[in-house]
Amino acid sequence: MREEIITSGRMNPKIDPYLNIWHWEIPIYLFLGGLAAGILFFAAFYTINGKEKDFPTAIEKTPLIVPFLLVIGLISLFLDLHHKLYFWRLYTTIRLESPMSWGAWVLMIVTPLSFIWAAIHLKKVFPSFKWPFPWLDIIEEFFIKYKKVIAWAMIISSLILGMYTGILLSAFNARPLWNTSILGPLFLVSGLSTGAAMNILFAKTHLEKKTFSTIDLALIGVELFLIVHLFMGLLASTQVQIDAASLFLGGSYTAAFWVLVVLMGMVIPAILEILELWKFKIPLFVPALLVIFGGILLRFIITFAGQTSRWLY
Amino acid sequence: MRYAMAIDTKKCVGCSDCVIACQTENNVPIGYCRDWIVEVTDGTYPQLEMEIRSERCNHCDNSPCVRCCPTGASHIVEGGIVLVTPNECIGCGACIASCPYDARYPHPDGHVDKCTFCVHRVEKGQQPACVGVCPTNCLYFGDLDDPKSEVSEILKTRKYKTLIPQAGTEPQLYFLI
Structure with a gap:
């Protein structure tokens, strides 16, 4: 049998025997x-459509957690840096060729927007809340006046943010598993789906629960469609892409991906949501939590598996 | 000017002198290397062929590491040499993930580190440390734009290959075969 044995004298920490540079911080x-992108998208979407009365959870309540989500996300990004004290270098330049650069700038836009959005809705969620200084009320009034403008800025920047989380990985030609343009839309749709799930968890009215359950169901359908296309694309490509796909088709990530992400994170919640639509009594927090759990694992598995996929030479 | 290196895989014996010379010259942290030896054994026993390569950063013309760097710390200087400015580097790891040759590593100090083609020596008209010490003279370094340079001359007379050209990076290490 013809064989090829490659022996390398290189053993750099975090590089060999396979890339191990990104740990839990990046997938988190x-x-x-x-x-965050998903929650902000729905809040802005229903505001622009003038549905404030029907969707108080999506517009007022759920977005209150977004500043926390983004701050935790930014902290984990910071923890991932190896040269931490130089992080400000991100904001002394704009490099459009680098997804990480424009992603950092998009975060610089989305994070303040999310704070403003949460601030102008605090009084609606907590009626007894009062600003400690009167000038804060003046600022609040100003932003409430331009709420639709903020909503438009939020809907655009949240879509870019959701897309960027996938493009960050797909821009790397050196890692064949990531190097597919499906990853951008897949992560965006998954983000919207977890955002809808979060709204289901917080929703009080039947209308909101049912609407977001239906939206989530449609988004899961799109996700499954994109996953099929992801594998069709990889398997129809070159040997390195076929090897990358085989990590999930018999390789070491097969069980984790198909059981935890696809079955528990997408198929089972979809079935529960269909049953709910057929008037079965389903506690909707179950599919919602499963979707969120699947969303986390999708990021972990793609980030880790991608680092083990490589060109061989 | 376009600096490049040619590596004669027929002459290389895999002694790792280039690796040690680089580590000494560039004060590479212990346990890391900027260049390394790869041995490829190929064939059906007993008809086996062996290729020994001294590898390092390919100083690609179309370098993904420079493209994806969010701060511009990874950059290209005159002669096409790809360098990292340590105090502009945030250590995000994007360039490390983008390199199909895995030629970069996170330096224990935090920034990303890699082969510089010994730019500090080349500026003075000297050869990179690895080239200077090679006991079999299997490494050739020089300017591809100068038809009289050693590397241009050897590439005219010998067959050569580059590593994973299909990755589209236009690598500038030429392996003589």
Whole structure:
């Protein structure tokens, strides 16, 4: 049998025997970024459509957690840096060729927007809340006046943020598993789906629960469609892409991906949501939690598996 | 000007002198290396062929590491040499993930580190440390734009290959075969 044996004298920490540069920080950030994007998208969407009365949870309540999500995400991004004291270098330049650069700038736009959005809705969620200084009320009034403008800024920047979490990985030609343009839309849709799930968890009215359950169901359908296309694309490509796909088709990530992400994170919640639509009594927090759990694991598995996929030469 | 290196895989014996010379010259932290030896054994026993390569950063013309760097710390200087400015580097790891040759590593000090083609020596008209010490003279360094340079001359007379050209990086290490 013909064989090829490659022996390398290189043993650099975090590089060999396979790339191990990104740990839990990156997938946690990718998840939180996507979740924040999803929540902000729905809040802005229903505001622009003038549905404030029907969707108080999506517009007022759930976005209150977004500043926390983004701050935790930013902290984990910071923890991932190896040269931490130089992080400000990100904001002394704009490099459009680098997804990480424009992602950092998008975060610089989305994070303050999320704080403003949460601030102008605090009084609606907590009626007894009062600002400690009167000038804060003046600022609040100003932002409430321009709420629709903020909503438009939020809907655009949240879509870019959700997309960027996937593009960050797909820009790396050196890691064949990541190097597919499906990853951008897949992470965006997954982020929207976890955002819808979060709204289901917080929703009080039947209308909101049912609407977000239906939206989530549609988004899971799109996700499954994108996953099929992801593998079709990889398997129809070159040997390195086929090897990358085989990590999930018999390789070491097969069980984790298909059982935990696809079955528990997508198929089972989809079935429960269909049953709910058929008037079965399903506690909706179950599919919602499963979707969130699947969203986290999707990021972890893609980030870790991608680092083991490589060109051989 | 376009600096490049040619590595004669027929002459290389894999002694790792280039690795040690680089570590000494560039004060590479212990346990890390900027260049390394790869041995490839190929064939059906007993008809085996062996190729020994001294590898390092390919100083690619279309370098993904420079493209994905969010701060501009990874950059290209005159002659096409790809360098990292330590106090502009935030250590995000994007360039490390983007390199199909895995030629970069996180320096224990935090910034990313890699082969510099010994730019500090080349500026003075000297050869990179690895080239200077090679006991079999299997490494050739020089300017591809100068038809009289050693590296241009050897590439005219010998067959050569580059590593994973299909990755589209236009690598500038030429392996003589």
